[in-house]
Amino acid sequence: MTAKSSLPVTASIYMLLVLIWATTPLAIVWSVQEVHPMWVLVIRYFGASVIALMLLAIMRNPLPYDSTSLKSYVAGSLNLIGAQLFIYLAANYLTSGLMALIFGFSPLIAGLIGHVILKTHKLVALQWLGMAVAVAGLSFVFAESAESKVNPIGIVLMLISMVSYISSIFWVKQINAPLKPMSQATGSLLVSALGSVFMIPFIWQHFPTHMPSTQAWIGFGFTLVMSSIVAMLCYFWLIRRLAASTVSLSNVMTPIIALILGATLNHEHISPNAILGIGVVMLGIVMYFWKEWKQNYFSKKA
Template identity: 80%
Template sequence: MSSNSSSPIIVTASIYAVLVLIWAATPLAIVWSVAEVHPMWVLIIRYFGACIIALAILAVMRNPLPFDKVSMQSYVAGSLNLIGAQLFIYLAANYLTSGLMALIFGFSPLVAGLIGHVILKTHKLIWLQWLGMAIAIAGLSYVFVDSADSQVNPWGVVLMLISMVSYISSIFWVKQINAPLKPMSQATGSLMVSALGSLLLIPFIWQYFPTQMPSTNAIIGFLFTMILSSIVAMLCYFWLIKRLAASTVSLSNVMTPVIALVLGATLNHEHISMHAIWGIAVVMCGIVLYFWKEWHEQYFAK
């Protein structure tokens, strides 16, 4: 009896761990993949490869892929997260370490909360969330003070912020359209729009067409982002969203940057100064404060 009841918990915990590890390793995979190939060519290859895999999975699952007006609008909205947000992440990979990319993207729930409070008026932030946001921003600013030592490039930061806004806008837009689509259908449609949209980049990057086989690390980066980041992580995320509270899934925003920093230092020899480590610790404290009310209500309130 206890074995049967613990089995779903083990499965859920395993899928959660896989998702966090994929999200944490994705910035490093991007950094590796763009080290020898132009970022936009990497993006095009990723989307067309992921699109083919997604269509195959959709066929196996026998899920529909409707092309009515509302569905098409939802695909376009979802593609803002892919061709929009990811485009700027790939450009930022030339300026930032993978750990710092993950750290900046960890701010996305805070920015989403701010947009929901100030612009969309969908929910109100309490004083503890404002405090957490202020502390997290102060920590990030502290990381950026000594940019030469902590390998922070202002252009990289700007590109990551644009990416974050595109990602959050995509989420709000998809929710607002509210198309009656299955997760895999939504993802596949958005990948198709993104792949087709990426073709518009070719006239501007044709001169950078890859002419030789990249290194092993670059190929690993290609395959990781194409299969794990674009397909597996997406399926894990939608599976967890249906079974766990949003507050539980949001814990990943604390874990992912820390794991990404460790992976970057271990596998890519990325140097993070003590100055930056203190700033990162402050950022993590701010994010924990921001989510504290939600976590407390979920796990401790009676």
């Protein structure tokens, strides 16, 4: 597949991942209304692991157990049992807007790590400016919704979540195991499921005792299939083809799209300031990707 022909495919998979991640918060809210959040995570990872194993068998993809593959599974699980666990815990201390704001800084952090520390890629001035503009726009969107009283415990938990997410991207890319996306996703889900077992003694008293509502099942089903399987396939496919900072930039777009979905589906009000902030974020994203678009598409077209 040539660079020109692969660009639409990459862009489509990228947007699918962003849309799933943007819809996941609403699905999580529905799924945890009647069940303890940590039990939702445990059941979600075990259920997703079973589905992934079935898909792996249907696709006849291998699930290698050599040392390199096992390391890659553990690295990928940091984006599951690591990042999402601390997001759920932080929800007890911070508003969702402030959580999205903090996690939205991950592309800037990833870009700094990749450029300054790991030396894996070089960012040009326009990319630096685009990332700064996008993060500034995100800050503007959530500035009014964030509570003035900020709990430091929640901030620490969100920072740990963000570091886990970024570390997962860099670690998987550094290991560079010759795994198919489905094999990588399945292995990471299995590691996450095994890791979630250690939470059970601490949440046993909250074990579900009744059948959840239809709405809760819909939310749980979405996180089980779309968020845990489809999103992971897209995620592992993208991190092998894009820079870590580019993949993590999806976390700038995700809260913006989630805000739009909330207004469309739940009739939530979007202030003029929020609309202005969305425009600033989109401008920053265009600035950041302009070099890549120009190299991979416009120059080929000419």
